[in-house]
Amino acid sequence: MREPRPGARRGPGCGFCDGCHTTLVGTHADVEIVRTDLLSIGVKETRDLVRRAQLSPAGGRWQVIVLEDADRLTEGAGNVLLKAVEEPAPRTVWLLCAPSLEDVLPTIRSRCRHLTLRTPAVEAVADVLVRRDGIEPEVAQAAARATQGHIDRARRLATDERARARRSVVLKLPLRVDDIGGCLKAAQELVDAAAEDAKQVAEEIDVKETEELKAALGAAQGGRMPRGTAGAMKELEERQKRRRTRTQRDSLDLALTDLTGFYRDVLALQLRSRSALANTDVRDSLERIARDTTPERTLRRIEAVLACRKALDRNVAPLLAVEAMTMALRG
Numbered sequence: 001m002r003e004p005r006p007g008a009r010r011g012p013g014c015g016f017c018d019g020c021h022t023t024l025v026g027t028h029a030d031v032e033i034v035r036t037d038l039l040s041i042g043v044k045e046t047r048d049l050v051r052r053a054q055l056s057p058a059g060g061r062w063q064v065i066v067l068e069d070a071d072r073l074t075e076g077a078g079n080v081l082l083k084a085v086e087e088p089a090p091r092t093v094w095l096l097c098a099p100s101l102e103d104v105l106p107t108i109r110s111r112c113r114h115l116t117l118r119t120p121a122v123e124a125v126a127d128v129l130v131r132r133d134g135i136e137p138e139v140a141q142a143a144a145r146a147t148q149g150h151i152d153r154a155r156r157l158a159t160d161e162r163a164r165a166r167r168s169v170v171l172k173l174p175l176r177v178d179d180i181g182g183c184l185k186a187a188q189e190l191v192d193a194a195a196e197d198a199k200q201v202a203e204e205i206d207v208k209e210t211e212e213l214k215a216a217l218g219a220a221q222g223g224r225m226p227r228g229t230a231g232a233m234k235e236l237e238e239r240q241k242r243r244r245t246r247t248q249r250d251s252l253d254l255a256l257t258d259l260t261g262f263y264r265d266v267l268a269l270q271l272r273s274r275s276a277l278a279n280t281d282v283r284d285s286l287e288r289i290a291r292d293t294t295p296e297r298t299l300r301r302i303e304a305v306l307a308c309r310k311a312l313d314r315n316v317a318p319l320l321a322v323e324a325m326t327m328a329l330r331g
Contacts, residue, residue, distance in 0.1 A: 029058035070096035071103035119149040183326035192252035304328035
């Protein structure tokens with residue numbers, strides 16, 4: 001990311017200089033990447049970010065703030081950010097990232113330039129998994145096809161046996177919603193699986209975080225904490241609790257994405273589309289449902305899954321939202 005010579009053609013970074021290297025590894029002094037593992041980005045965090053945006057660049061002509069989870073800004077946080085986006089500091093560039101334009105608050109969206117990124121082709125994702133992660137070509141191709149161009153999800157699916165097992169359970173759900181009992185049982189298992197996923201993440205991260213904070217606060221042998229540190233420990237516990245909730249919601253959302261892809265394949269078969277199927281490993285199930293139902297019914301089922309995702313975004317209790325979806329899938 002060297003400064004271009006006067007009159008030189010502007011283009012992407014070279015990928016090799018110190019500026020490019022530090023940006024790629026996340027240590028560039030003038031490039032700040034902001035992400036959250038919580039349900040939302042609040043007012044306090046956004047105010048701190050806006051305050052930092054007023055500072056001058058440390059080494060170059062510009063500083064860049066990449067807000068990866070702009071869709072998680074609360075309404076209050078959006079109002080705080082609005083002024084900074086509307087009248088940014090002279091040498092600050094904001095990059096706000098979200099799954100889609102509709103996921104960003106309208107007041108923010110209307111004041112930004114929009115850049116839609118193209119989803120990578122299945123072959124390109126598989127090639128990355130083979131070259132970068134050393135995954136077998138057949139496994140990489142299957143994972144890339146199943147995740148429809150999402151590189152991180154494809155890598156997890158190709159390398160994590162638990163992720164493959166969870167996906168297998170989700171793709172069996174459409175065959176289990178023939179009666180009310182099956183609907184309720186399938187919903188409970190889906191929510192329980194998401195809760196277990198959150199628990200596994202907590203076991204991997206929470207203990208380490210807690211021990212590190214205790215050491216930093218000067219815990220005595222036996223775990224006894226010095227006076228005045230209870231507040232810090234309580235704040236960490238609250239953050240960990242919110243992260244577990246976020247992890248559970250993300251796990252559920254991933255399951256619903258897989259379910260949407262399943263019914264999309266069903267619809268493609270019903271309409272005799274030439275588009276490639278994402279879930280070829282369960283083709284028998286796809287063909288069975290495509291044969292026994294109509295395209296109109298499949299569309300209603302896709303709408304039921306999307307309605308469940310919206311309900312979860314509005315903080316509806318996960319089990320209630322998923323039960324309502326599985327009952328709608330039965331119809």
